[in-house]
Amino acid sequence: MAGLKYMSGFGNEFSSEDPRCPGSLPEGQNNPQVCPYGLYAEQLSGSAFTCPRTTNKRSWLYRILPSVKHKPFTQMPCGDLTENWNEVEPDPNQLRWMPFTIPKSTEEKVDFVAGLHTVCGAGDAKSRSGIGIHIYACNTSMVDRCFNNSDGDFLIVPQQGEILITTEFGKMMVEPNEICVIQQGMRFSVDVFGETRGYILEVYGTNFELPDLGPIGANGLANPRDFLCPVAWYEDRQVATGYTIINKYQGKLFTCQQDFSPFNVVAWHGNYTPYKYNLKNFMVINCVAFDHADPSIFTVLTAKSTRPGVAIADFVIFPPRWGVADHTFRPPYYHRNCMSEFMGLIKGHYEAKEEGFQPGGASLHSMMTPHGPDAECFEKSSTAELKPERVAEGTMAFMFESSFSMAVTKWGLQTCQKLDKSYYQCWEPIRSHFDPNWKPSKH
Numbered sequence: 001m002a003g004l005k006y007m008s009g010f011g012n013e014f015s016s017e018d019p020r021c022p023g024s025l026p027e028g029q030n031n032p033q034v035c036p037y038g039l040y041a042e043q044l045s046g047s048a049f050t051c052p053r054t055t056n057k058r059s060w061l062y063r064i065l066p067s068v069k070h071k072p073f074t075q076m077p078c079g080d081l082t083e084n085w086n087e088v089e090p091d092p093n094q095l096r097w098m099p100f101t102i103p104k105s106t107e108e109k110v111d112f113v114a115g116l117h118t119v120c121g122a123g124d125a126k127s128r129s130g131i132g133i134h135i136y137a138c139n140t141s142m143v144d145r146c147f148n149n150s151d152g153d154f155l156i157v158p159q160q161g162e163i164l165i166t167t168e169f170g171k172m173m174v175e176p177n178e179i180c181v182i183q184q185g186m187r188f189s190v191d192v193f194g195e196t197r198g199y200i201l202e203v204y205g206t207n208f209e210l211p212d213l214g215p216i217g218a219n220g221l222a223n224p225r226d227f228l229c230p231v232a233w234y235e236d237r238q239v240a241t242g243y244t245i246i247n248k249y250q251g252k253l254f255t256c257q258q259d260f261s262p263f264n265v266v267a268w269h270g271n272y273t274p275y276k277y278n279l280k281n282f283m284v285i286n287c288v289a290f291d292h293a294d295p296s297i298f299t300v301l302t303a304k305s306t307r308p309g310v311a312i313a314d315f316v317i318f319p320p321r322w323g324v325a326d327h328t329f330r331p332p333y334y335h336r337n338c339m340s341e342f343m344g345l346i347k348g349h350y351e352a353k354e355e356g357f358q359p360g361g362a363s364l365h366s367m368m369t370p371h372g373p374d375a376e377c378f379e380k381s382s383t384a385e386l387k388p389e390r391v392a393e394g395t396m397a398f399m400f401e402s403s404f405s406m407a408v409t410k411w412g413l414q415t416c417q418k419l420d421k422s423y424y425q426c427w428e429p430i431r432s433h434f435d436p437n438w439k440p441s442k443h
Contacts, residue, residue, distance in 0.1 A: 004173055006228035010210060010275070011057075016170070016232040017267035024267035030060050039266055040066045044168075046183055046207065046272035057183075057207065059270025061168060064236055065260055067187070073247060073254040080117040080415065083125060083132065083151075083251030085407035088414070092369050095408065096423040099360030100416060102160070102195040105139040112138050112163075112190035113147050113246055113253075116200075119412040120342065120364060122404035125151035125251050128205030131313050131402050133342050135362075136198050141191040145244035146262055148187040151251065152204040155181050155301065155315055157398060159346050159360050161196030165189070167274045168265045170230030176346055177396055179315070180276040181208055181301070187245065187262050188274070197360050199344045201400045203313050208301040211314075216285060222300045226281040229273045237261040279396060284321045290328050295399065305403060316399040318350070323391040330391075331381050334372030340406045341365045341399055348395025356426060357397075361418070367405045375429035 007014050017024045024039065026032045031041045039062040046057035100117070103110045115138030123130015132152075146166075156163075162175040167188040174180045176198075182188050184207075213220055242257040277300070285297045301315045323330050343350070343363045350357045357363060365371040373381070413419060 004171055005231045006172070006276075007231060008225050008228055010224035010227040011271055012229075013269070013271050014229055014273060015267075015269035016230075018232045018234050020234075021266045024062055025269060026062070035062055037266060039063060042066050044185060044270075044272060046185070057270075057272040059169075059268055059272040061265045062267040063168075064234065064264040064266065067262060069260075070245060070256045070258040073249075073256045076246070076253045076255045078253045079114060080409075080411045081134065081248075081253065082118045082409055082411075083121065083130075084409070085122060087410040088408070091408055091413060092366055094363070094365055094369055094371055094423055095412075096357065096363040096420040097361050097412075097416070097418045098420055099358050100135045100137055100197060100362075100418055102137045102197050103139055105195065109140040110138045111140050111142045111145075112136055112192070113142065113145070114138065117411050117416065118409050119362065120406040120408045121202075122402070122406045123204060125204045129312070130204040131400075131404050131406065132200075132202040132204075133400055133406070134200040134202065136200060137196070138190075138192055139195050142189045144239055144241070145246060146187045146189040147246045147248070148185055149182070149202070150185060150247055150249040152202050153181060153183045153207055153303075155179060155201040155203075155208060156198060157200070157344065157346065158196070158198040159344070160198070161192055161194055163196060163198075164191040164193075165274070166191070166233075166263055167230060168263060169268055169273050170233040172228070172230050172274065172276050174276050177280060178276055178278045179300075180274065182274050183207060183272060186274055189263070199362070199398075199400075201313055201315060203303040206303045206305070206312055208303050208315070211296075211299045211302045220283050220285055221297075222277060222282055227275045227277050229275045232265060232267050234264050234266045235261050236264060279317055279319060282317060282319055284319055286321050286323070287325045287328075290325050292325065292328060292330065292333055295332070307403075310403050312402060312404070314399075314401045316401055318392055318395070318397040318399075320390065320392050320395065322388060324388045326386055328386070329381055330384075330386075331373045331377055334370065335365075336368050336370050337365070338367060338403075340367050340402045340404060341371070342401075342406070343397060343399045346396040346398065348392065348397075350392075350395065350397045356420065356423070363423075364406070364408065372427075374426035375431075378430065
């Protein structure tokens with residue numbers, strides 16, 4: 001959207017005021033007896049008050065009316081959004097979904113919230129530990145209604161169609177090959193411009209952060225300066241017919257009514273904000289000698305658990321890059337993993353499976369379920385001339401990796417009708433190359 005402005009940085013102490021109201025940020029204090037322009041001061045806390053400074057997150061919002069002014073919440077149907085991980089029996093098989101259906105606008109109007117479908121997850125929002133993976137598929141903008149997630153953070157990955165997200169902090173336009181994060185408790189509304197689809201990684205009880213770089217050094221992977229945060233924007237709009245707040249709370253949806261727009265924040269400051277990031281800015285690290293580095297080198301954001309080095313969830317991408325390793329099988333190796341791996345494809349073809357894995361589809365390789373290149377990929381890559389080559393050109397695949405053993409929902413296994421029952425067959429042609437008479441070549 002032309003004209004949208006952003007501030008750059010990750011987790012910075014930002015401050016912003018709508019230029020229509022200069023001086024709307026109080027000077028020298030957070031909560032004056034009377035705020036400039038007659039505004040209300042409201043703090044949004046994203047961490048406990050007593051967290052160390054390095055993890056303490058909060059923002060002060062200066063708004064026309066406080067968010068507490070609303071009618072009582074009442075429960076509403078959740079549709080295909082769920083936290084019930086016991087709807088169906090567990091399935092340890094390799095799972096692959098064809099592209100998820102986007103509803104036709106000529107048949108029914110579906111907005112972002114109505115178009116949320118939970119594919120898999122684990123854990124519990126009440127105990128503040130867990131993960132949910134959702135698809136959104138919609139065709140119409142949210143009108144006089146907004147959403148907030150009291151359970152956790154949403155990392156949104158658009159796959160088809162740009163989305164304009166209006167938040168209490170301002171507006172963000174997020175296009176395919178960009179991501180955005182809406183942190184716990186932040187109210188937002190989504191405008192779309194046609195048939196729209198994407199993926200959501202939800203985490204309970206922690207926030208996304210940049211991974212530690214270790215011996216990589218001070219620079220690399222996703223650089224902090226490339227993250228963008230919106231600038232203050234407000235509307236002083238009365239809604240006589242009622243504005244609907246939709247609240248995801250303990251895995252259920254609730255609504256309440258108020259007679260004004262919640263996007264009435266004239267100014268704000270703090271380090272607890274929504275943000276977006278363009279995946280093309282990722283500085284790729286890769287092997288330049290031999291062997292295949294672990295995919296953790298492609299981590300954009302991580303949501304850490306209390307165990308060092310173990311994530312509740314990592315967001316990992318497989319971007320365009322050079323492959324130059326000598327004497328090496330270059331595609332991803334065959335693997336069994338103590339983590340769960342959910343993959344999606346924004347555009348192009350995934351390098352380990354040229355066919356079958358399509359943009360807007362997904363795969364899940366559950367904890368300790370074997371996976372790896374299909375037979376065709378193995379044969380081709382085992383005999384390929386190892387010259388420098390571009391890998392994943394024009395492609396962007398990603399992975400939500402979690403230490404939780406995720407359960408697939410009834411919608412994911414049955415209702416969506418997109419599960420590829422023939423997925424296992426891509427490994428069926430793999431044949432033995434074992435030669436008991438093999439001898440090392442003489443150099």
